[in-house]
């Protein structure tokens with residue numbers, strides 16, 4: 040399985056969201072990134088892409104980021 044963000048082949052760690060995999064490194068970036076970070080839009084659009092694939096009744100990227108940050 041490859042990480043949906045960086046494309047690296049990942050092992051068992053990391054995060055599964057609706058059948059897509061996020062490696063531990065990207066997961067840690069996502070939960071700690073703030074809106075001023077240069078990579079923020081990259082990760083946010085990646086999350087949106089995942090959620091669009093998952094179906095119409097999906098939460099926004101902000102909702103996903105918020106739920107990840109609460110973990």
Ligand SMILES: [Zn+2]
Nearest residue numbers: 042045062065
């Ligand atoms: Zn990754």
